[in-house]
Amino acid sequence: MDDSHSKIRILGFKGVTKLSLLLFINLMLLSSFNLPAQNARQGKKLFQECAACHTIGGGRLVGPDLKGVNERRDKEWLYSFIRNSQAMIQAGDPIAVELFNEYNKVPMASYDYTDEQIESILTYISAKSEGKEVEDAAPETSKETEESGETVSEKADKEIALQEEMAKHELERDRNYSPAFWISILLLVLSIFDLAVTKFIKAKFVNVIVIIITGVIVVEITVREAIALGRQEGYSPEQPIWFSHKVHVQQNKIDCRYCHHTVDDSKHAGFPSAQLCMNCHNVVKEGSRTGKTEIAKIYDAIENNKPIEWVKVHNLPDHVYFSHAQHTNIGQIDCAVCHGPVEEMDKVKQLSDLSMGWCVNCHRETNVTQFETNTFYKHYTELHEKLKSGEIKEVTVQDIGGNDCQKCHY
């Protein structure tokens, strides 16, 4: 627990230096790129959707490698192909038909993008084709700061910390108190019995000390176990399909939100529908580790109209209302803060204990990300004034009432 606290504290600290970093980054950005850079960043965000089937310089996937596509095709062709490729194929556009046939006749979805959005994607592709790195796009400047403010070494540190934490958690979970508990009980009973009846040990204080020590151990273990009741830290159940986040996220670089796409809109992050799997698995029919067996289960589900029954790993009690949208969309909390490095897991495991103390501590230490930028927070006039006058330096979730019972329990 302590480790995670300090980690969160670091994040909190970052929030404080947000403003100065923001200025710095903006200056950097202005000097290195200009308008196209902005464009490219928006493009990068949009490209996440494309990345399910396309790479830029990474070779063929479901669809062609898009490196240098701006040079290969003219703009108008690209615009209409992105908007409705099927219409072009049906109209008999020679390039479109050829591509369609070449890529196993997998149709590309139609995207209702504006000119500006398509332009930004194309700008991103050309930037990437030239080997330039593009900053992450984020609607809120604060996230930008957080992400880009992180140096490479910090990132590595974070990863190591998370791994350590993971190992520690495993250890904690595996620790079995049961022998200690029963031995203590036995000693306790024996000492009491001896003290009262047999009087084998003449020096009474020995018995007393044993009773006190074993008593403390028994109580301590009982309390610990009682607190852990109903918690599922380390829970890692078998799933109906051997699905690896490591393969999908780490190797294939699929964004979390590609599959869990309701995370910013709803209380549920959302499990992907089988049809969503088919976007890629229409073509990818064989996995490197499991062969055809696991992927075939998706086809099986769709053919037999039998939904896939995943086992939920992260469970909250019924009396807790938790909204993903509040945390990821408004709070800009990274998925990994609660779920850990899922991209390294073949089988998902619950790392945080999801206890109330864990929630409440985070609310105490995390700053309200959009406090300055989101108009909603204008309701909090008093806090804004205090912030301005320097009476407070930061606004935490607790300050705006995030730890009130009825924010999560109703």
Next chain:
Amino acid sequence: MKKYWKSLEEHQEIKNKGTLDKKAEPEFSIDGLSQEEVKGKASRRDFLKMLGFTIGYASLASSCEMPVRKAIPFLNKPEEVTPGEANYYASTYFDGKDYCSVLVKVREGRPIKIEGNTLSPITQGGTSARVQASVLNLYDTTRLQNPFENANESDWDSIDGKIKKQLQEISSANGKIVLLSSSIISPTTKKLIGEFQDKYPATEWITYDAISASAMLEANEQSFGKAVIPDYKFQNANVIVSFNADFLGTWLSPIEYAKAYARKRNLEDSKEMSKHYQVESYMSLTGSNADNRYKIRPSQEQEVLMALYNELAAATGVQTYELIASPVDVEPIAKDLLKNKGKTLVVCGSNSLKSQLIVNSINHLLGNYGQTIDMNNPLQTIQGMDKRMYDLVDRMNRGEIAGLITYNTNPAYTYPEADKFVQGLQKVSLKISLADIEDETARHMQFICPDNNYLESWNDAEPKPGHYSLGQPTIQKLFNTRQAQESLMKWAGIEGDYYLYMKDHWESDIFPKQDQYSTFEKFWVQSLHDGVFALRQDEAAQPKFNKPDLKPDNQPKGNGIELLLYETVAMGEGRNANNPWLQELPDPISKVTWDNYANVSPKYAEENDLKNEDLISIQKDLILPVLIQPGHDDHTVSIPLGYGRTSGGRVADGIGKNVFGFIRNIAGNMAYSGNNIEIKATGEKYPLALTQSHHTMEGRPIVRETTLKHWQQDPDSGNELHDKVEKQHVSLYNTPSFPNFHWGLAINLNSCIGCGACEIACQAENNVAVIGKEEVRKRRIMHWIRIDRYYSEDSDNPEVFHQPVMCQQCDNAPCENVCPVAATPHSNEGLNMMAYNRCIGTRYCMNNCPYRVRRFNWFEYANNAKFPYNMDNGLGKMVLNPDVTVRSRGVVEKCSFCSQRIQDKKLKAKKEGRMVKDGDIKVACEQACPTEAIVFGNLNDKKSRVSKAFANPRNYHLLEELHTLPSVGYLTKVRNKKSIDAEVKHESGKHE
């Protein structure tokens, strides 16, 4: 000081001593407890038992493994569905009598809540308790899951084959087929019935309404040549006179009328309000809201009407009739009516031709046609002519009917001579019921072809000409049922499904009538989205009035004890009897749940030595408990209809008694009254579950009132105490401050009519448990919002006050500082929070709450076979709101100001990057209210509606002298009557 009281016992106290020193009843019932238990003494054995149980339970809990929870995603996710977010679909509620345009809240494919549709020009976003509760009917385990043939499960194909064959046989043998239904307002269904008749020309369609208005249809036929129910415009009426018409609760189109009525009386934008006279025999919801109320026997109605007519006729120089002595002095009524000619409305709820003709004449004299009554835009929701039904039963008994199809009607229960109907059925060869449960009628049928619930069906409606309303399915069919219309289509040999049939009808018949949309697709999509579509209508001249002959006929005068049957707000004609929410809804006036009873007046009870709950026999066979109803006529006994179902489902069966049998046939119309009734006390008692004295407030100034005249002179009138108390607010503690949001609720007592829609809405929204009659008797009802009903003055004809009370969300909450485990602290938004997971059930908070709004879960009400209502089975639990915790045994619960809605709308504002606007957040009771009596909002926003209400001089708080600083405010009740006891004005400031 004027005294208010809730029960007759209390009233007696006031009369005897002038003070109310009677102690409040013990908070919890001690029924069935031993003496020792009552004293709260536990023996050593009990202690050991409890200790053992605790240890055992704890060890059991610790050895339990966590359940494996599944997450099952869609195979192919529909675009518009986001798990965790609700979708709303516009639809139409029509149960054969009540029409309401609704929005259905759907979560993960399950309809869980009904809201009013604000786009509807008729119901304007209002709902009623029945509409709110209708969602639970969908998840009723009593619903048939398959078609039946001779009480054996069957399948559609074989049933269809047999039915078609028989229909053809009857048709070719020139036999008579009758389609018997309640009123149908669906234009497409009407067209379909036409096509069915084309296929089987021997088919006759008969409409039968169990609670009928056929006399009014007949009267309008005579007076105007149009057998219609006119459009009543209560919003245009300065003076309303109602004779036995419960237009706010049950009569014709109560949601619409309540809305119009309250707008004219809320005193928010206007300094004027309408004046309402009610002349009636029993205490109706409408009567309880009247400014002036007169009691008459049912048989005296025509005398009073004639007296009023004569008075008006004399004043306007029209022929008068021979005068019969009227029991009511109609002069003040006539004066008010004449002063407001053309801006008045006289209505009558009796199903008596003569009464209706007199009322028509009165309205004609007053020039109300074209002003407050529109004959050209009639209400079509009640169409049944009783004569045809009487005739049908005779024909059935004569063996003239070969085939009978019943649709949405249950004559074996509602028909006055149900036995005769059932006998007649024996002589019908083909008997088909389209009921969705095996009701009293369906039991006698050869085929039962179960209809879908309305939330599973496509439908349309035309409640008024040119006002179209669409219904769409919001869930996949739960069972192997089939929409009634589709069954008719099958039998008539029409291919396709009803959806396409209806769409075609709209394209060919309705689309050409409008000029707003250029293509049908646009028109259809928009109408489906809005749920309603209204054609532009031209003003037309009112039809010519044919003056009827009003010569009094020598009708035998009513004598002896008279009987009146009436419809209650919850139960109606008994269609909703299997809905546990409605069964447990306290009647707005009597506050009785789970039963019907015989209402008598206090005077009658005194004379005959009757007490509440005494059993009496009425006409020998019917035995019912007595309920002494203040304001009831002394020579009348009145009984609610809709109870005593024998095949209504597991909740409905055996509750109350069926009194449809008392309906008399007077000149072909069903009369819901009788005379020379013989009543005898049986000497036995029958317990009733009343909620009225559960939470007494001991005579403190809870309701505050004034008259219009006083209020116009002094807006503080009746509420002088408020300013006095405000000045005295001194505290040792810091004044609580809520700088960001401060949620508040304002209730306008002038708008609130006490209909109970909010109670059911709250129950649906917040997963409030139904606990059953026995538990209600033990004062354990779980409703988070209750409507207190107070009487004032004389018990013979008291004034009635309705006051909704929910958690007052006190800024200085007394419940908070007595909780030993801090389970109920205060939020930074001014809410008094309740954390169920923290509560250990000491109930200290309940004892310390002066408003009695906290509820305790004495049992596990969910998943418990001992509470067989809706939460004991998987189907019934589908109605639960997934955003609200289902409380378990041993915790306290209470109104949360719909926290889930506040949080939801705040998050929405955050996502959209804007501030929360006033009106964004609507709490469930506010949204359901047909009269806009409840307003929720942010008190920090000085422009919000709730802030404006709090700044109104009429605003006061409950028990404000306790310095609890509630976040709920009430606006004083203003009555438009001539005088109020002078002492009220002067003395209401004093507190005893």
